[in-house]
Amino acid sequence: MTERRAWRLMLALLALGFLMLPLSQALFGLRLTYTVRVVALGGSLLGALSGAVGCFAVLRRESLLGDALSHAALPGVAIGFLLAGRQLGALLVGAGIASWLGLRLVAAILRSTRIKQDAxxxxxxxxxxxxxxxxxxxxxxxxxxxxxxxxxxxxGQAAAIIESDIALLGGIGLLVMVLLALFWKEFKLLTFDADFARADGLRSGLLDALLSTLVVITIVLGLQLAGVILMVGLLIAPAIAARQWTHSLEQMVLLAAALGAFAGGSGAVISALDSDIPTGPMIIVVAFALVLLSITLAPGRGLLWNQLRQRKNRRQLRSRRLESGA
Amino acid sequence: MMGLERALIELLLNFVTLEQLNGFLRSPQHTATVVGCLIAVCGALLGSFLLLRGLSLTSDAISHTVLLGIVLAFLLMTGAGWEADTSSPWLILGAAAAGVGTVLLTESLQRSGLVRQDAALGLAFPLLFAIAVILVSRYVDDVHIDEDAVLVGEIGLAWANTNSHCFAHCEPLIITPEHPAAQATRQCVNCRELTISPRDERAEFVSVCGNCGVYSPAQAWGAGLLDEAPMLVFFPKSIAVMLVLTVLTVGFIAVFYKELKLTTFDAALAKSLGFHPGALSLALMALVSLVAVGAFDAVGSILVVAFFIIPPAAAYLLTDRLSGMLLLSPLIGGAGAFFGYDLARGLLFGIFPIEKGIAALNTVFGLSLREAWDSSISASMVLTMFLIFVLVWIFSPRYGLLALAVRRANSRRRFEHQVVLAHIHNHQGTPSHAIELRASTLHQHFRWTPQKMNRVMMRLRALGFVSLEAGSAILTPRGDAHVHAFRKHMLAVHNIPDIDSAQP
Incomplete structure (x- = not known):
């Protein structure tokens, strides 16, 4: 049950996103330096990736797990540096390992004690x-x-991003997307009915680990741009915004990717307008603005829509009461 | 604030001398430990209720907002031309209000049904933090709020940010030319005018006072103008702020203990009995916000969450009683803060030097890590708390991993015993006796390995439940009694009438 308005929104976002650079050039006199272009490209790639992966985190009620995992990556960066020096690859591998260890530790605490998930x-x-x-x-x-x-x-420090980082982001991002597409059916089942998936003979433990690993990879790729504290915002905000527009998982993932790309790109462009605005935080603010818009405006579900419907109902009720009274 | 500090110092001076008090407060370690322990006590007490209510991560949301609140209050106050200090009561109240506001906001977002609780919190953390970071890097240019201070705080410098209090010989010293300490010097009045040197005959002199003026007690003592030292105490602001918050927290919990307990464990009952769970939880959130703001200077806005979550979680693994948690968690938090300072300076739990550990790593793995260790104090306090948590997790007598493993092994053993005893009991004295109970093939009936069967049989024989007779296992009288007792027990538990024993 795909919905037409979601496709339209997606198209509009993509068009707006492509026009972003020329528009900001014309309207605000942005100087399109090499850095700005690279950062905007990196931001939108990362936004698309984390938007798509984040949908599963949000639907599985694991938003806060994303927060914990991104914070948990920090010691990995430091240990990677101590062991291998300043090489991006080593730092990211360290971050991934630390984040994954954090994931296992949460699972171990939950399994062997009575401490609840939030603690x-x-x-x-x-x-x-x-x-x-x-x-x-x-x-x-x-x-x-x-x-x-x-x-x-x-x-996060967006200005540090160079072309080779974009290649890395693109390559691994593509791999993650391919994995998502390959295991689409399984992930969908796992997300909406984990018990049924288990009863149906799926290796749900393995799939669960794979999905969590995809989340960890996405977080690690985003660390350089958004940093450990803010990364979770980029992971879940596009997904929450997309959720308001559609009821189909396919559309939600695509729309979240488009919203994420838009937030990443435009956040980078806005922060390029003023040297004192840091890029990562600006991207998060744009992403949250999209959430706010979606929550208020989304047809059928949004706050504005609800208000209108309530008012209409009230009016109908009143007129009916008048009729029956007369 | 000043009056409270003064009263406290006067109280303390009954027990210690002025020199001792000043010496204590002037040591970075003592001040940092005291501040850390006070934060830990507040955090652990409030965190215990948060943990039991399943709201631990709300403290995380609050601490992120509080940063935004502090930055906004700071900008407003400097914009209005007031002196903005992170220990000023107005700033603390304003920022705490922002914390409570966010809690209410995420709750209403969640109640609208559009966003689930975890997503609402997950949105709130990074957004508020992002706005605060943008504001800091765009508008704030101050030593007290920069990105490093936001992350780790400055607990190591808490001793240096003080209010001075004077208790005796406090009159400002005014030195007039008539004062005995006044130093008169001669000054040439027309030398410059006539461009002559003071040695010239035409030079005219007046006598002026070289050191006249108004001296504060500290300046006067420093200049050696006083015979008796003024009684000055330099009291760190962080200690004063955290002391007030600790008193507030302890008082709140002491006064509302019954109500808090009831609303925590059964909010519906509390409401039907006429209490106000909403108001109490709001008060709890307000206190959490206040403590988060008060602790911001010392430990920054992220690490403070540890003081709320880790000690109560560790205490939760040790005790089943709320009163026990409220006693143990401040102790655990305090121990974390106390040993944390040593850890930052490279000493684990005050005994084990980390340098040796790194040196061992270097020799074993052939690394070349630098062995000196000098780390952030607040982060080390958190790490120590985490270490204590891990120790409790492993060794807790009731819920620890070791206790769990022992309990599991015991019940597995008991189960094995029951299965074997029941098997022998069922087949003993029946025609299939020889096939079912032959010791050499017994393992096949349980689908166990022969080794496992052997182990179980050894234990059963050692207990005197089973003996071997002509290559078959049979129950001893003792084993028989055990089987019957167990059977009776199980029937009674499941409320089944005992048919066998009814027969003669």
Missing amino acids: ALGIVLVSFFAAGIALLTTIQSLPDASQAGLDSFIF
Whole structure:
């Protein structure tokens, strides 16, 4: 049950997204430097990827797991640096391993104690983050100068993105998308009825791990741009916005990807207008603005729509009462 | 605030001397530990209720908002030309109000049914934080709020940000030319005018006072103008703020203990009995916000969450009673803060030097890591709390991993015993006796490995339940009694009439 308005919205977003650079050039006098183009491209690629993957996190009620996992990546960055120096690959692999360990730790706490999910997430989130901070402060006291910029993984530093990073983002992003498409049916079943999936003989433990791994990969790819604290916003905001417009998973994922790409690209462009506006936070603010718009305006579901319907109902009820009274 | 600090210092001076008090407060370690422990006590007490209500992550949402609140209040106050200090009561109240506001906002977002709770919180954290970061990097240019302070706070510098209090010899010293300490110097009045040197004969002199003026007590003592030292105490602002918050928290919990307990465990009953769960939970959130703001200076806006979540979670694994949690969690948090300072300086739990650990890593794996360790104090406090949590998780007598493993092994063993005893009991004295109970093939009936069968039989024989007779297993009288007792017990538990024993 795909809905036409969702397709239209998607087309409009894509058109607007493509016009973004020329428009901002014409209206605000933005200077299209190489950096701006690379960052905008990286932002929209990352937005599309995290929007698509984030849908599953949101639908499986694991939004906060994303938050915990992205915080948990920080010590991995620091250890990667200690072992291999400043190589992006090593840092990202370290981040992925740490984040994955955080995931296992949450699962272990939940399995073996009576601590509930929220507290388990909180424990992992803040202790991994503290470990990362402790390691980073130690690294920063090293005499060696190559540690400069490591703390950009905390808030994200878009200006550090170069062309090879885009290639990496594109390549791994494509791989994630292919995996999503290959296991589409299984993921869909797992998301909406995990018990049925298990009863139906799916290896739900394995699939669950695969899906969580995709989330971890997405988070790790986004660290450089959005940072460990804000990454979860980019993961879930497009998905929540897309959820308001459609009831079909296919459409939701596509729309979330489009919304994410739009937020990533336009956030990058807006932050390029003023050198004091950091890119990562700006992308999050744009993404949240999209959520706000969707929640108010989405037809059939949004707040505005609900108000109108209530008013209409009330009027009908009143007129009917008058009729029966007369 | 100043009056409270003064009263506290006067109280303390009854027990210690001025020098001792100043020496204590001037040490970074002591001040940091005291501030950390106070944050831990507040956080653990409030966090216990949050944990039991399933709201632990709300403290995370609050701490993120509180950053935005602090930044906004800071900008407003500096914009209005007031002195904005992160320990000013107005700033604390304003920022705490922002925290409570967000809780209400996410709750209403969730109630609209459009966004689920986890998604609403997951949206709120990064958004509020993002806005705060944009504001900080765009508008704020101040030492107290920069990105590093937001992350880790400055608990190591808490000792340096003080209010000074004077208790005796506090009159400002005014030195007039008649004062005995006044130093008169001669000054040439017409030297410059006539461009002559003071040695010239035409030079005219007046006597002026070289050190006249108004001196504060501290300046006067420093200049050596006083015979007796003024009694000055420099009291760190963070300690004062956190002390007030601790008193508030403890008082709130002491006064509303019964109500809090009831609303935490059975909100519906509380409401039907005429309490107001909503108002109480709002008050709880307000206190959480206040503590998060008060702790911002010391531990930043993210790590403070640990003080709310980790100690109560550890206490939750140790006790089943609310009063027990409220006693244990502040202790755990306080221990984390206390040993955390040592950890930052490279000493794990005050005994084990980390340098040795790194050196061992270097030699074992051939790495070349630097062995010196000097790390963030607040992050180390959190790490220590986490270590304590892990220790509790493993060793807790009731819910720990070890206890769990022992309990599981015991019940597995008991189950194996019951199965074998029941099998022997069923077949003993029946025609199939020889096939079913032959010791060498017994394992096939359970589909166990022979080794496992052997182990179980050894245990049963050691217990004196089973013996071997002509290559077959049979129950000893003791084993028989055990089987009957167990059977009776199980029938009674499941409320089934006992047919066998009714027969003669």
